Amino acid sequence: MKFIAIRQHRSECPNPISFTQGATLKLGEYYCDDEMEYWYFCTLDGDKGGWVPEQLIERIDENYGRALEDYTAKELEVNSGDKLKMTKIMNGRAWCVRKSDGDEGWVPEQFLMLAQS
Secondary structure, X not given: OEEEEOOOEOOOOOOOOEEOOOOEEEEEEEEOOOOOXXXXXXXXXXXOEEEEEHHHEEEXXXXXXXXXXXXXXOEOOEOOOOEEEEEEEEXXXXXXXXXXXXXXEEEEHHHEEEOOO
16 A cells, blocks of 8 residues: 655664564563554563564563564654555554665554555
């Protein structure tokens, strides 16, 4: 689906967590509110951390989970008016590809408006 960014978005995480299916994740803070629903702050080997959607985690025990699919927390920095193609929505975030340069990443869903054809 085609969308237009209606607000500027800048990433607060210059080094986002990325992992492949089957990776072991240490589960930290659980976060759920109107802006960001059902996310865990996860770390890999006590090193790199980031927010991961709950449905991508198979719980091993109280403190650990296993990744159910490949994932990156990379955010796409957008300016108002950027034309985007959305390929996935998950927990208040949309995975988008910017048409002008092909860069891709997560954008808050409320920063997007459906483009007129």
